[in-house]
Amino acid sequence: MSEEAVTIGWDAITEQMTRIYGTQEPKHYGTVIPYMLGGKDPLDGLSAYKADQPSPHWHIVTFGFSELYEKESEDPDYSGYGFELTFRVARKEDEEEPPMWALNLLQNMGRYVFNSGNIFAAGDYLDANGPICLGADTLLTALAFMEDPELPAVHTPNGRVEFLQMIGITEDELEAMKTWSTLSVLEAGRAALPGYITDLSRDSLLQIPAVNEAIQRGIERDGSSTGFLFVDQLAWEAGKNRLLSKTPAVLTLGAKQAPTVAKLLRGRLLKGKELTLASHDLRVVLEPGEETGCEAGEEEVRLRLDAAAAEELSRTLQPREETVRISTYKGLVIQVVKTHIKDQDGNVVSTIG
Structure with a gap:
């Protein structure tokens, strides 16, 4: 079997990122010892691309939640868990490497999914019970998930793969998502959080009067989507x-x-x-x-x-x-x-x- 044939899942992810970033060579971080052989990192790799719009950031994508090589699962419709995660993290102009905390966080998401069997979907949220960057002075203590606006789902020979963007959120934003809707809160804050880039230094969206008012109106009108x-x-x-x-x-x-x-x-x-x-x-x-x-x-x-x-x-x-x-x-x-x-x-x- 050819090398191309056994990396069909990996290639499908790379093709989508190449569609956005062309010939840019990403910063790639592979796993030395596979998880199944006792390694500590469950994901096979992480690739980080430099993006400039709407503001400088790293666009990081995971390799490992889906089936990267030959088809192994019995579900023909989905590849592995059926998704890969992306994470957009604010980047300084002179920054040449993505922040290590962001890479560690994505591997921690892998451990959570692999160990619990719980999978993520657009509209989900997760309380981190503390700063998403350990030891950082940040208000971001939870995570929300939505479809990556630049990466629609793809159908690979191994099955469907969705790209879910992970977003750092504050405690009160998490509460608003629970009592209304994750995607509705994110939509209400879209103008104030362009690209849904995670910036550890940002304040809560609810501190913006227009956003807070829109969220409160939505809660009163719709109730909660959290059943x-x-x-x-x-x-x-x-x-x-x-x-x-x-x-x-x-x-x-x-x-x-x-x-x-x-x-x-x-x-x-x-x-x-x-x-x-x-x-x-x-x-x-x-x-x-x-x-x-x-x-x-x-x-x-x-x-x-x-x-x-x-x-x-x-x-x-x-x-x-x-x-x-x-x-x-x-x-x-x-x-x-x-x-x-x-x-x-x-x-x-x-x-x-």
Whole structure:
């Protein structure tokens, strides 16, 4: 088999970048020891191109989420995970190498996908629980994903490959995306964030009055597109009948997620849409209803809240350790517990609540 034949996936990515940058020779960073042989980097390579419009930046593309060589997966429609990531990072005029933190971050995305099996799609977001560049004085603590505007999906012999651009976002931008829509928030900030270039020094888009107003209008008009929220701290204890009384059921949430759930109650249940909270071993489906009640199984709880209960809970949940009772639903207690934020080594770096 020819060399060209066994690099068909790799060649498809290179062809797309050549279409944009012509004969420019990218800065390429390959992996010395393959991941399957014990190497620490799951992606086979990263290529960084110098771009000047709309402002100087590095346009970095990954090689490794899709099938770069021969077809191995059984899915004929998609190549590997079906995407590659791109990342546009602000570049100084005299800069000759892309920042190492950006390359490391992309490899970390590879570890996340390869280890968890979770894949990214346009409209997704990911909380980094800290600066996306470790140790940097930056407000960018999360990531959003959209289709790279210059790189439409391609159909290769190994299947379809989409190019997802990764964008550094602030904590309040992340909250806005959760309570409205990732792509809608990015569109609202398009003029203020040309090219969706990640610049560690930028301020939040919500500090711009016109952008903030557009986002608030969208939230009120549309509600939230987030129907599924993964939460680390989630537990359910069913109510118990006693001789002369009944103890209420207890739903436990982490303090970090409490304000997000509060906003989503308004953006989902009060718009007539359900919200699913999920941990590794439990799903709690919050659904609008004419009266409160619940149905509990071993792995899933369906919790109905009428408009009054949803409204009260959305106003009450705060990022602090406390017991929340709903005046209109005596059969339920929300227990908010402390959230401990940990670094990559498992050390607690901050506590919420």
